[in-house]
């Protein structure tokens with residue numbers, strides 16, 4: 001078993017799953033997966049640490065199951081912090097000020113002894129101790145999910161890269177829940193993630209080439225950088241092509257066309273923008289905070305009174321008149337007029353998704369990017385079919401990209417390795 005990857009301080013146990021060539025490729029690699037769960041003699045890495053203590057280990061070997069308990073507890077605590085991030089970051093609030101978590105309903109700070117991860121939510125049965133308001137199941141789910149991901153990462157990956165991947169998992173969980181609720185992906189999180197990803201590639205060069213053969217820290221960094229770029233460029237291309245296909249729709253009219261906003265008749269119907277007999281529902285136009293509808297109006301009438309012509313900007317919940325004043329839609333009784341042209345935004349994916357795929361590439365290289373994009377699209381289609389959504393209303397793509405990345409990390413790369421083997425040595429990296 002002379003493998004250059006062993007020199008990177010992997011424990012043999014954890015490395016076997018990644019040894020591609022010496023298992024002869026093909027199905028041999030799949031049996032090697034199960035080898036990873038068999039206890040093996042002390043690795044050189046552990047012996048080194050043991051050596052610092054006169055040759056005796058003062059803690060159980062790192063592949064002992066006992067380590068799964070701290071991994072779970074750390075994950076649950078980080079999950080508890082992620083709940084704060086998920087609530088505060090998209091609302092533009094600081095994550096450390098105020099220090100103490102507070103009830104979203106009564107704003108009372110939550111005392112330390114009622115802020116234990118997992119336990120407190122169960123103990124209080126999902127209600128605020130102060131005002132009795134329901135605390136969403138999401139709080140519990142985020143803590144449990146993070147804890148389980150931390151355990152899985154500890155179990156599957158070599159120790160020196162675990163902290164990097166824990167940070168990645170935490171960021172992906174936060175991004176998933178923020179994108180699901182607000183349809184935005186904070187780029188502060190993806191920039192941080194990209195840097196951590198490149199760090200992971202330098203520390204464990206196997207990670208950007210899971211299905212291939214790793215080199216030293218410099219090639220590792222190179223592979224991470226290529227992955228980061230391919231995430232950016234790849235999805236940017238997809239977005240641009242998507243815009244060409246179904247992107248911004250510009251309608252021009254020979255003579256000024258009449259338009260108006262139509263209020264929904266009941267709760268199940270959307271608000272509509274009606275122009276020249278064409279009805280465009282709200283959810284087709286406004287998916288992200290930045291989306292806006294531009295109307296080059298010859299005349300604008302607010303509540304039946306003309307305010308003149310110019311460029312009218314319509315956002316999801318407010319309008320901006322040519323003079324720069326903003327009015328919430330809820331306060332308007334009616335809005336109509338004439339227009340020479342309108343530009344309707346239609347973006348299948350936002351800039352946030354591009355940043356997220358770049359971050360995934362910084363960890364898992366270009367093969368991970370390709371796989372995550374492909375698997376993520378499949379998950380999104382399945383979710384749309386099951387939830388009967390995605391027809392008209394848009395799904396956030398971030399959660400599915402994150403699922404694609406986890407699918408890659410926890411075994412998807414084996415499919416890739418198998419596929420590459422299948423295609424023949426021509427395709428070996």
Ligand SMILES: [Zn+2]
Nearest residue numbers: 103106128131
């Ligand atoms: Zn409360």
